[in-house]
Amino acid sequence: MPVVRTYRPDRRPDVEVLVDGRWCQGELRQWSVDADKQWSAQVSWRREVGHTYIDTFPAETVRLDEGPAVRGEPRDDTSRTAHGHGTVGGSRCGFDVTR
16 A cells, blocks of 8 residues: 655755756655555755755655765755754665655
8 A cells, every 4th residue: 555754844854866967955745655665755856046846756866965064065055954864764765664
Protein backbone atom coordinates (compact mmCIF):
# COMPACT_ATOMS: atom_id res chain seq x y z
CA MET A 1 0.00 0.00 0.00
CA PRO A 2 1.39 3.48 -0.87
CA VAL A 3 2.64 5.68 1.97
CA VAL A 4 2.73 9.49 1.83
CA ARG A 5 4.14 11.98 4.33
CA THR A 6 3.48 15.70 3.93
CA TYR A 7 5.35 18.28 6.02
CA ARG A 8 3.88 21.49 7.41
CA PRO A 9 5.67 24.55 5.97
CA ASP A 10 7.43 25.26 9.28
CA ARG A 11 8.64 21.62 9.60
CA ARG A 12 10.07 20.95 6.14
CA PRO A 13 13.57 19.40 6.22
CA ASP A 14 16.28 21.15 4.22
CA VAL A 15 17.44 19.00 1.32
CA GLU A 16 19.49 19.19 -1.83
CA VAL A 17 18.34 17.84 -5.19
CA LEU A 18 20.44 16.91 -8.18
CA VAL A 19 19.44 19.01 -11.21
CA ASP A 20 21.51 18.99 -14.40
CA GLY A 21 24.55 17.63 -12.55
CA ARG A 22 24.42 20.26 -9.77
CA TRP A 23 23.14 19.94 -6.20
CA CYS A 24 20.53 22.66 -5.55
CA GLN A 25 19.08 23.63 -2.18
CA GLY A 26 15.46 23.14 -1.33
CA GLU A 27 12.85 22.03 1.16
CA LEU A 28 11.19 18.63 1.29
CA ARG A 29 7.44 19.19 0.99
CA GLN A 30 6.36 15.57 0.77
CA TRP A 31 7.74 12.09 0.26
CA SER A 32 5.97 8.95 -0.86
CA VAL A 33 6.58 5.24 -1.32
CA ASP A 34 4.49 3.61 -4.04
CA ALA A 35 3.19 0.03 -4.23
CA ASP A 36 6.50 -1.06 -5.82
CA LYS A 37 8.42 0.43 -2.84
CA GLN A 38 9.87 3.23 -4.99
CA TRP A 39 10.60 6.35 -2.92
CA SER A 40 10.12 9.84 -4.36
CA ALA A 41 10.09 13.36 -2.98
CA GLN A 42 8.24 16.54 -3.83
CA VAL A 43 10.71 19.38 -3.27
CA SER A 44 10.58 23.15 -3.62
CA TRP A 45 14.09 24.01 -4.81
CA ARG A 46 16.16 26.95 -5.98
CA ARG A 47 18.72 27.19 -8.74
CA GLU A 48 19.20 30.95 -8.35
CA VAL A 49 17.90 33.79 -6.18
CA GLY A 50 14.28 34.68 -6.92
CA HIS A 51 13.40 31.45 -8.76
CA THR A 52 11.76 28.61 -6.82
CA TYR A 53 10.55 25.44 -8.53
CA ILE A 54 8.44 22.51 -7.28
CA ASP A 55 9.25 19.10 -8.76
CA THR A 56 9.18 15.41 -7.89
CA PHE A 57 12.54 13.62 -7.62
CA PRO A 58 13.54 9.94 -7.25
CA ALA A 59 15.40 8.89 -4.09
CA GLU A 60 18.87 8.85 -5.64
CA THR A 61 18.65 12.55 -6.52
CA VAL A 62 17.69 13.81 -3.03
CA ARG A 63 19.91 14.18 0.03
CA LEU A 64 19.69 15.97 3.37
CA ASP A 65 21.31 19.40 3.35
CA GLU A 66 23.94 19.04 6.06
CA GLY A 67 25.13 22.63 5.57
CA PRO A 68 28.38 24.01 4.17
CA ALA A 69 30.39 23.50 7.37
CA VAL A 70 29.78 19.73 7.27
CA ARG A 71 30.58 19.42 3.55
CA GLY A 72 33.41 21.96 3.56
CA GLU A 73 31.72 23.97 0.80
CA PRO A 74 30.87 27.68 0.62
CA ARG A 75 27.24 28.69 0.21
CA ASP A 76 26.23 30.62 -2.88
CA ASP A 77 23.58 33.35 -3.14
CA THR A 78 20.74 30.80 -3.09
CA SER A 79 21.53 29.77 0.50
CA ARG A 80 19.43 30.15 3.58
CA THR A 81 19.66 29.05 7.19
CA ALA A 82 19.28 25.30 7.56
CA HIS A 83 16.88 23.87 10.14
CA GLY A 84 16.89 20.17 9.21
CA HIS A 85 20.36 18.91 10.13
CA GLY A 86 21.09 15.23 10.61
CA THR A 87 19.68 11.98 9.37
CA VAL A 88 15.94 11.68 9.73
CA GLY A 89 15.52 7.96 9.17
CA GLY A 90 16.02 4.82 7.19
CA SER A 91 15.70 5.34 3.44
CA ARG A 92 18.62 5.74 1.03
CA CYS A 93 18.36 9.51 1.21
CA GLY A 94 17.98 9.71 4.97
CA PHE A 95 14.21 10.07 5.44
CA ASP A 96 12.20 7.69 7.57
CA VAL A 97 9.82 5.89 5.23
CA THR A 98 8.37 3.71 8.00
CA ARG A 99 6.16 6.41 9.54
